[in-house]
Amino acid sequence: MKSTIRISNYFIFVFFIVLCLxxxxxxxxxxxxxxxxxxxxxxxxxxxxADSSYAMILKMRISRIAVAFITGAGLSFSGVIYQSALKNYxxxxxxxxxxxxxxxxxxxxxxxxxxxxxxxxxxxxSGAVVSVGIVIFISWIKNFANYNLILxxxxxxxxxxxxxxxxxxxxxxxxxxxxxxxxxxxxxYGAQIVYTYLIVFFCCIYAVKNSYILDILKLNEKTxxxxxxxxxxxxxxxxxxxxxxxxxxVSQTGIIGFVGLIVPHAARILIGDSHAAxxxxxxxxxxxxxxxxxxLSRTMADSLNFPIGIITSLxxxxxxIMLLMRKTPEAAHKNG
Amino acid sequence: MDNSCVFSAKxxxxxxxxxxxxxxxxxxxxxxxxxIVSIVGPNGAGKSTLLNVLLGYYNxxxxxxxxxxxxxxxxxxxxxxxxxxxxxQESETGLKFSAREYLKLSKINPSFINERQxxxxxxxFNVSYLIDKSIAEMSGGEARLVQLAFALLREPEIVxxxxxxxxxxxxxxxxxxxxLKSECSLKKISVISILHDLNLAAYYSDKVMLISGGRILKxxxxxxxxxxxxLGSIFFNSPSGLKTAKKGECQTKIKKAHVICGGGSxxxxxxxxxxKGLEVSAGVLNIGDSDWSFCRENGVKIIEEEPxxxxxxxxxxxxxECINSSDLIVVCEFPIGTGNLLNLKSVIDSGALGxxxxxxxxxxxxxxxxxxxxxxxxxxxxxxxxxxxISPDDIEKMTANL
Numbered sequence: 001m002k003s004t005i006r007i008s009n010y011f012i013f014v015f016f017i018v019l020c021l022x023x024x025x026x027x028x029x030x031x032x033x034x035x036x037x038x039x040x041x042x043x044x045x046x047x048x049x050a051d052s053s054y055a056m057i058l059k060m061r062i063s064r065i066a067v068a069f070i071t072g073a074g075l076s077f078s079g080v081i082y083q084s085a086l087k088n089y090x091x092x093x094x095x096x097x098x099x100x101x102x103x104x105x106x107x108x109x110x111x112x113x114x115x116x117x118x119x120x121x122x123x124x125x126s127g128a129v130v131s132v133g134i135v136i137f138i139s140w141i142k143n144f145a146n147y148n149l150i151l152x153x154x155x156x157x158x159x160x161x162x163x164x165x166x167x168x169x170x171x172x173x174x175x176x177x178x179x180x181x182x183x184x185x186x187x188x189y190g191a192q193i194v195y196t197y198l199i200v201f202f203c204c205i206y207a208v209k210n211s212y213i214l215d216i217l218k219l220n221e222k223t224x225x226x227x228x229x230x231x232x233x234x235x236x237x238x239x240x241x242x243x244x245x246x247x248x249x250v251s252q253t254g255i256i257g258f259v260g261l262i263v264p265h266a267a268r269i270l271i272g273d274s275h276a277a278x279x280x281x282x283x284x285x286x287x288x289x290x291x292x293x294x295x296l297s298r299t300m301a302d303s304l305n306f307p308i309g310i311i312t313s314l315x316x317x318x319x320x321i322m323l324l325m326r327k328t329p330e331a332a333h334k335n336g
Numbered sequence: 337m338d339n340s341c342v343f344s345a346k347x348x349x350x351x352x353x354x355x356x357x358x359x360x361x362x363x364x365x366x367x368x369x370x371x372i373v374s375i376v377g378p379n380g381a382g383k384s385t386l387l388n389v390l391l392g393y394y395n396x397x398x399x400x401x402x403x404x405x406x407x408x409x410x411x412x413x414x415x416x417x418x419x420x421x422x423x424x425q426e427s428e429t430g431l432k433f434s435a436r437e438y439l440k441l442s443k444i445n446p447s448f449i450n451e452r453q454x455x456x457x458x459x460x461f462n463v464s465y466l467i468d469k470s471i472a473e474m475s476g477g478e479a480r481l482v483q484l485a486f487a488l489l490r491e492p493e494i495v496x497x498x499x500x501x502x503x504x505x506x507x508x509x510x511x512x513x514x515x516l517k518s519e520c521s522l523k524k525i526s527v528i529s530i531l532h533d534l535n536l537a538a539y540y541s542d543k544v545m546l547i548s549g550g551r552i553l554k555x556x557x558x559x560x561x562x563x564x565x566x567l568g569s570i571f572f573n574s575p576s577g578l579k580t581a582k583k584g585e586c587q588t589k590i591k592k593a594h595v596i597c598g599g600g601s602x603x604x605x606x607x608x609x610x611x612k613g614l615e616v617s618a619g620v621l622n623i624g625d626s627d628w629s630f631c632r633e634n635g636v637k638i639i640e641e642e643p644x645x646x647x648x649x650x651x652x653x654x655x656x657e658c659i660n661s662s663d664l665i666v667v668c669e670f671p672i673g674t675g676n677l678l679n680l681k682s683v684i685d686s687g688a689l690g691x692x693x694x695x696x697x698x699x700x701x702x703x704x705x706x707x708x709x710x711x712x713x714x715x716x717x718x719x720x721x722x723x724x725x726i727s728p729d730d731i732e733k734m735t736a737n738l
Contacts, residue, residue: 212441212445215433215437216441220424220428222391222424223422223423223424225391225393225417225422226391226417226420226422226496227441227490228414228415228416228418230413268432272433272437273431273433273437274433
């Protein structure tokens with residue numbers, strides 16, 4: 001499959017890897033607390049003491065960078081799969097009810113006064129699994145076409161969202177729930193980060209290995225049939241895979257919108273539709289974008305930590321519109 | 337018999353879930369291996385449904401269809417796919433795959449296809465330059481050829497096509513079918529194709545299956561099916577949507593007119609003349625041509641030729657006789673190739689020039705001469721003796737002044 005990645009694509013990859021590493025370095029160095037240069041050097045050379053407060057902050061920054069990267073990468077990656085498997089460029093990882101399910105269940109957990117982030121995350125994960133499970137199950141037994149599948153997703157999303165409003169209304173913990181809904185990259189336990197990485201990486205490697213099936217899923221439905229590929233089976237398989245990635249991430253960080261929609265588009269514009277290159281590239285692009293967004297959210301205002309979800313939209317939307325305008329001037333004219 | 341037949345259907349019927357009527361009813365036919373069969377018929381006749389049944393995509397059919405001797409819906413899709421390729425009606429526009437990426441998908445596992453096979457087939461089609469071009473950026477004709485390459489890379493024994501050239505211009509239709517035909521006869525592949533263009537069906541197929549209302553009306557060697565008697569009854573007895581001309585009372589000195597036209601160029605003037613009350617004839621027209629349909633709809637006498645055939649000596653003489661018995665000869669501007677060049681020659685040979693009233697279209701922007709100058713030469717001779725017209729308005733005025 002190597003030959004499907006064109007030479008110019010290697011440069012794009014290298015460029016974004018460098019950009020990503022640069023962003024990680026910036027994130028590591030800058031933040032609300034300014035840390036003396038020699039402390040950073042000490043930390044990196046493992047000379048700083050365990051009780052050093054600077055070292056604590058630097059450790060937090062490292063975990064934050066790690067979470068930012070995997071969240072952006074995983075959401076973009078699932079976004080690509082959703083768009084290709086559903087043959088719909090407006091699809092994002094939250095389309096089949098993941099966000100609403102996770103939000104509702106975590107709100108229930110918060111309303112029930114569970115304060116441990118681990119418990120809330122477990123609730124969120126089960127919520128995501130329940131909602132996406134309902135959508136996929138209905139479409140599986142009724143043999144739904146993409147159009148009906150998406151509509152079912154929208155219906156389930158809206159059903160769960162309404163329920164969420166009820167829970168928020170009845171609960172006194174409105175603020176906590178609201179904060180969770182806006183998304184946050186503060187993940188407290190190292191183990192959580194580790195298993196998130198493991199699950200996401202495993203799913204991604206699996207998808208990249210089978211990327212030609214995703215390519216095939218983009219063809220005409222009868223052509224797919226004529227090749228002998230079971231469209232229904234593979235579509236559901238990939239949707240489930242992407243949903244697992246997405247559910248794991250949502251359960252850790254809350255709902256961070258927009259990344260899963262725009263990064264896949266940006267990646268397609270830069271590198272084309274072939275998934276052997278597109279999947280790893282969206283992974284990289286989404287991760288990089290999230291690292292920079294996180295950096296912004298931490299440094300924009302002195303004492304405020306802007307919710308990351310707001311930053312992704314604030315930064316992402318104009319950038320995305322710019323890409324679109326650059327890409328299709330003739331389409332813009334037609335519509336005008 | 338089983339080995340020589342790709343498909344063998346007995347009392348095949350098909351009905352959509354919840355529908356009240358069968359889309360296909362009681363079809364029985366054999367499709368021989370290594371033959372090129374075209375399915376033709378009006379819209380809604382059941383052509384696409386039949387093709388989908390043969391593809392195995394609609395497997396809840398009634399009756400029986402044997403595929404190389406085995407019941408079609410008992411074979412798994414994977415097994416079915418082994419010897420078969422399909423080209424859908426829609427081209428894969430909007431796909432941002434390069435031709436290379438796209439063609440790699442033609443086998444269920446991309447490692448079964450190597451670079452050499454892809455290069456080879458594209459160069460055989462004379463489109464090597466497409467290899468790194470994205471399908472979204474290709475022209476309709478190029479995208480179709482790449483789809484054909486996709487189908488043939490599957491090394492099929494049978495190719496099913498659903499109106500493969502509907503959106504292509506004449507030149508690209510010809511390129512597509514020339515390649516399809518030569519590849520398939522070389523590799524002994526059977527071709528089953530739905531076609532709208534009867535001329536193409538006549539030119540490229542061994543057998544034609546004419547379907548209407550879910551039934552086979554005729555399934556036979558091409559020229560047995562594509563003739564006036566069979567086609568006329570199917571396509572033109574029902575309201576076809578062609579406009580009709582009301583015959584008026586003839587009040588002019590000129591009683592008879594002969595129009596030389598083709599490809600829809602004559603319809604407007606024929607209807608003006610008919611409304612004026614003249615007795616109009618037209619020719620030579622190939623059966624299935626849009627002017628032919630119009631004339632048939634309006635009861636205009638037609639000198640006709642089999643679809644896609646070169647004008648024969650007999651029809652040429654008939655045309656001259658018709659010209660000689662008319663008072664007015666109208667020559668429209670329409671594409672002229674070697675096949676219908678005799679149309680112009682008959683005007684010159686008839687001796688009508690200078691003797692009779694001749695109207696000749698001129699100044700159209702479209703190139704009409706596909707004969708390397710002969711048509712232009714004849715046209716120049718005719719124009720010297722003719723009244724010229726350019727637009728439909730001119731025709732209105734000229735008929736009004738008759």
